[in-house]
Amino acid sequence: MHELSLCRSLIATMERQLASMPEHAGRRVRVLKVNVGALSGCEPDLLAHLFPHASPGTRAEGAELEIEFQPAVVACDDCGCRHAVGANQLCCPACGSPRVALVAGDGVFLTGMSLCADPLNATELAHVQ
Amino acid sequence: MCNECGCGLYSPSARPGAAAQKPAPDHDTVVAIRESLYSANDEVAAQNRARFRQHGVLVVNLMSSPGAGKTYLLEILIPLLANHGMRCAVIVGDLETDNDARRIQRTGAPAIQITTGQACHLDAAMIADALMPLDLAELDILFIENVGNLVCPASFDLGETMRIALLSVCEGDDKPAKYPTLFHKADLMLITKADLLSFLPQFSPARAEACLRALASRAPCLTLSAMHISSLEPLEDWIKDAHAALQSARTRWKPA
Numbered sequence: 229m230h231e232l233s234l235c236r237s238l239i240a241t242m243e244r245q246l247a248s249m250p251e252h253a254g255r256r257v258r259v260l261k262v263n264v265g266a267l268s269g270c271e272p273d274l275l276a277h278l279f280p281h282a283s284p285g286t287r288a289e290g291a292e293l294e295i296e297f298q299p300a301v302v303a304c305d306d307c308g309c310r311h312a313v314g315a316n317q318l319c320c321p322a323c324g325s326p327r328v329a330l331v332a333g334d335g336v337f338l339t340g341m342s343l344c345a346d347p348l349n350a351t352e353l354a355h356v357q
Numbered sequence: 358m359c360n361e362c363g364c365g366l367y368s369p370s371a372r373p374g375a376a377a378q379k380p381a382p383d384h385d386t387v388v389a390i391r392e393s394l395y396s397a398n399d400e401v402a403a404q405n406r407a408r409f410r411q412h413g414v415l416v417v418n419l420m421s422s423p424g425a426g427k428t429y430l431l432e433i434l435i436p437l438l439a440n441h442g443m444r445c446a447v448i449v450g451d452l453e454t455d456n457d458a459r460r461i462q463r464t465g466a467p468a469i470q471i472t473t474g475q476a477c478h479l480d481a482a483m484i485a486d487a488l489m490p491l492d493l494a495e496l497d498i499l500f501i502e503n504v505g506n507l508v509c510p511a512s513f514d515l516g517e518t519m520r521i522a523l524l525s526v527c528e529g530d531d532k533p534a535k536y537p538t539l540f541h542k543a544d545l546m547l548i549t550k551a552d553l554l555s556f557l558p559q560f561s562p563a564r565a566e567a568c569l570r571a572l573a574s575r576a577p578c579l580t581l582s583a584m585h586i587s588s589l590e591p592l593e594d595w596i597k598d599a600h601a602a603l604q605s606a607r608t609r610w611k612p613a
Contacts, residue, residue, distance in 0.1 A: 230477060230509045237394040245390055258385060262394075267538045269512035302573065316537040318573035326573040330541075336394040345384045 231274040234336060235282035238262065241338045242288055252343050257291045259342035265298045265333035266315040272297055300333030398513055401481035405488070405516025412493035413607050415600045416501065418515055420539055421523035422532075423505030426549040426583060428457045430523070431500055433583040435464045437593055443600070444495060448487045449502040450479040457502065467491060478509035481516055497600060507532065511539035519599055525550040526560040533568035541572040545579065545595060552582035 242260060246252060264272045272295045279293045299312045304320035305327040311320065315333070319326050393399065409416050419427045428449070435445045446467040449457045458470035469487045471479060484501065491499070501517060503510040522543035524532050527550060533540035540546065546569050548562050566578045577595065581588040 230512070234394050237397060240397065241392050241394060245388070245392065249388070252386065252388070255386070267541065269508060269538045316534040316568070317571055318537070318541060319571060320573075326570065326575055328573045330573075338390050338392050338394060340390055341388045343386045343388065345386070 231270060232278045232282060234270055234275060235279050238279070238338060239282060239286050239288050242341065243286070245338070245341065246287065256344040256346065257287050257341055258344050259292045259294055259340075260288060260338065261294045261296065261340035261342075263296045263298050263335075263337045263339045265335050266300045267330070267334045268336045270336045296339070298333050301331050302328035303331045304328050395512065395514070398481050401485055402514035402516040405481055405484055406518075408488070408493060409499070409516060409518065410603075410607065412496070413604055414493050414496050414499050415519070415596070415603050416499045416515075416517040417596070417599075418501045418503060418510075418517035418520045419523065420503045420507070420510045420520060420543070421505060421525070421549075422507050422528060425505070425523040425525040425528070427502050427505070427523060428460055430547075430549065430583045430589075431461055431502065432464055433586065434589060434592065435461070435466050435500075437586070437589060438498065438596065439465070441593070441597065443497045443597075445498045445500060446491055446496050447500045447502060448479075448484060450483070450504045452476075452504065473504060477504060477506050478513050479503050479515060480513045484515045498596065507536040507539050511536075511542060518603060519544045521545045521547060523547045523549050524565055526554050526557050526562075528560075530560045530562070530565040531568050533565060533572060537572050540569055541574060543569075543574065544576050545592075546574075546576055547592065548578065548580040550582055551580045551588065552584045 238260065242257065262275070264270050264275065276293055276295055283289045283291065300315050300318060301310060301312050302318055302320060303310045304323060304325055306325040307320060307323040309320065309322045310331070311322065313321055318328060318330065320328050421427055431447060438445055447461045448469045448471060449461065450471045450473055451457055452473055452475065455470035455472065458468040461468035469490065471483050471487055473479070479501065501515055520543045522540050524546065526548060529535070533546070548565055554560065562580050569576065569578060579591050579595070581592060583589065
């Protein structure tokens, strides 16, 4: 239900990352890769639907959003195994123990960007800055 | 020529799966990152948490669907805790009205209303702002009554010490299975309005707890009714224990 604010956060995160990479200053973003966990509270379809509404006027305008779904993964303290599990079945599927750590599926992450070789032109730069 | 950037190069192998529709030029620079989209909120939450710890305030984030009885529980619980010398304050979030803050203020505890408009949850920055009029040095417990919603509040760390999920017997007993993110992260589950259980035989507290246990949760599960003060005793004890644990942890962390 807060996917639009996640889109804005995605763009802010992208801008922060780009600002830390002066070697890529002024380059166009072609693809943003996002990893969405099963227990993240984020609906991937809604994120994809809303992204084009959040990106105009930013450097992500026109970029493609690549969403990877991350199932919940638990690591069992008792039997040591690691399993992908259903979001509401988080006990160890091998031994049934509730002594598990949720090691994946609990967040939304920007995991990568693909940047075009061609820089933005002056008009576009003025638009995003 | 590439339709996206006009560069004139194609690389069908750049992105498996999507390559056929939208080939990426092989002179694109691919940068690997891993940054949480909640990181801005988490930074503010960490600042809130540090402030709470500095003053030894136990902060309890109450989350449930609308109408589970969060406000009424606080109206009854705060005077009980005050009898044990616990000074409480409340930050309460709602889309509209300050009705809940006014109800809580009648207990004598400071209550600050956050009206979120259309926002479906509280975030750490809203809490940082709402804290301004509160003197944390004069508090033992700060309750944060989150916006009634079983989805969004779960994803936003506010800097709280503990999370309580409330489930009223008027709801489905399988809510923990339907909303696993919120219930999985709860440190305590309260089954509220238990005085209505005799009218609602379809709600089984045992089934609700089984759904919670399937989330690998070892959080205690208490069944109570704020209409019956004696049923709140285990909750009072839990809060007092959590407060005592916080104080002893603070003592241990103090530099020698």
